[in-house]
Amino acid sequence: MLKKKAIISQKSNKTAERKTGKAVKKIRRAKKNIATVTGMRDILPQDQKYWEKVRQVAKQISIDYGYDRIDTPVLELTELFVRGVGAQTDIVEKEMFSFTDQGGDNLVLRPEFTAAAVRAYIQHGMLNQIQPVKFFYLGPLFRHEKPQSGRYRQFFQFGFEAIGEENPALDAQLILMGWNSLNDLGIESVIQVNSIGCMSCREEYKKVLVKYYKAKAKLLCESCKTRLTKNPLRLLDCKESGCQELKDDAPQILDYLDDNCKEHFMKVVGYLDELDLPYVLNPYIVRGLDYYNRTIFEYWAIDDVEGKNALGGGGRYDGLVTMLGGREDTPACGLAMGLDRIVAKMREKNIEVPDKRVDVFVAQLGDAAKKKAMLMYENLRPNGSFTIAQAFHKDSLKKQLELANKMKVKFTLIIGQKEVGEGTIMLRDMQGGVQEVIDFNKIEKELKKRLEKYREGAVIDLTADEEEKESSTEIPEEDVADLGDLGDDLAAV
RNA sequence: GUGGCUAUAGUUCAACGGUAGAACAGCGGGUUGUGGUCCCGUUAGCCUGGGUUCAACUCCCAGUAGCCACCCCA
Secondary structure, three states, rough: OHHHHHHHHHHHHHHHHHHHHHHHHHHHHHOOOOOOOOOOOOOOOHHHHHHHHHHHHHHHHHHHHHEEOOOOEEEHHHHHHHHHOOOOOHHHHHHHHHEEOOOOOOEHHHHHHHHHHHHHHHHHHHHHHHOOEEEEEEHHHHHOOEEEEEEOOOEEEEHHHEEEEEEHHHHHHHHHHHHHHHOOOOOEEEEEEOOOOHHHHHHHHHHHHHHHOOOHHHHOOHHHHHHHHOOOHHHHHOOOOHHHHHHHOOOOOHHHHHHHHHHHHHHHHHHHOOOOOOOEEEEOOOOOOOOEEEEEEEEOOOOOOOOOOOOEEEEEEEOOOHHOOOOOOOOOOEEEEEEEHHHHHHHHOOOOOOOOOOEEEEEEHHHHHHHHHHHHHHHHHHHHOOEEEEOOOOHHHHHHHHHHHOOOOOOEEOHHHHHHHOOOOEEEEEEOEEEEEEOOOHHHHHHHHHHHHHHOOOOOOOOOHHHHHHOOOOOOOHHHHHHHHHHHHHHHH
């Protein structure tokens, strides 16, 4: 009995030990465990070059075609999207980050841009400006979906909206702009184009479509059965094989367009032909936002045959301005491109984006030199023709050169006690390790001269002229060997 | 919302029912004012909760997260 007790107490002691151990770990981890919210991610410094490249291209396209930047708030009234995007859409029904704020307003993190752009157009009376009003935007969007590849809860889009004009040339040009964006980034894509007509021809078509599918309702998958009443156009989207087969014989919207819509679409397609764009008439793309009518389109990467990860899309939304309380009959057209997916595609395709280059590193040694270097840095910083870096928080020259090396700078300026006294500075060519002492006042001029040589791709002149040679410091033996290698390398090129 | 796979150091990956290893990265050295290569040292980790067991990072269950697919979309 006693023995048993002893064992029990031993065991419970151990358990207690384990528990306290776990508790300690838990406390330690509690600090560490704060991480990004589901579906959100950090864009880290090493990835920024891709994003920056996409932003650059987007901005350039906006300039080329005369679209002006607009930034709208991340937070909008929920009602804007309920009315704009449509209460029945997935986005509004289940994907919005919405909440009631302290003042009792129903707010939402914007799930898309178009409604906000139109809101701004109406709110600021832009119908009094030259039509169409052309917007360019770029920023984060939020949808509460289950994350997976190419889909995040915070994602980025850039896009263009042209409000107040119905001419089909505009549709075609927007399609072109999206394609150009991808093309300029080195991504091959195919444009999928369709027209879903205006409200009246679409209603007509829906009737025919429902009639066709109702006769075959037994063969439909479960979700398609609900689509039949809820959103019949979606029937064409279904990936189930049974529904796919039915789709092939289903009536096509293009046959039910009225004369105006047909003519409008024919013109759009005519421009696309003229521009020689790689497009496919795809009667099955539908798009999930209620405000679209007439021309709709998507961009699929050339290897994405099923369009699982469309890189962008858009279309005409002639009714949206009115729907949101603007003037009647204000036609509009726009497109949006997904930054996240574009960046992913660039990486998948190994599309090179050059690293940010730093040309010159400023190294210092000793307190007096550090002060002088800091001042010099401020003088060189705005020079406009080369970029510089420093690590004034380091005292060791070895460390500073290590950093300079990692940054792959062309030259390092070294200033120490001796140089401060002499009014000189040491200029080290990082590739060969050659060092020269130059006049402190000629730094900028010398650097410009030398960097220009580098940029021209000229072979570095190893036999500097007499004057410079004399002021050169002695080159250590290993460095001489390096120079030999370098010479060979250059000769090989 | 449904299903599949996964969860070990900052990163990429090992191992094991009985004290968790490597590589890369980081930091510090290999004499005081010189980087790359090399050598040495060092920091740092088992997603959370429960169960089985003398003992769980390992086996089981649940949760959470990630990836993937469906749905939908960019």
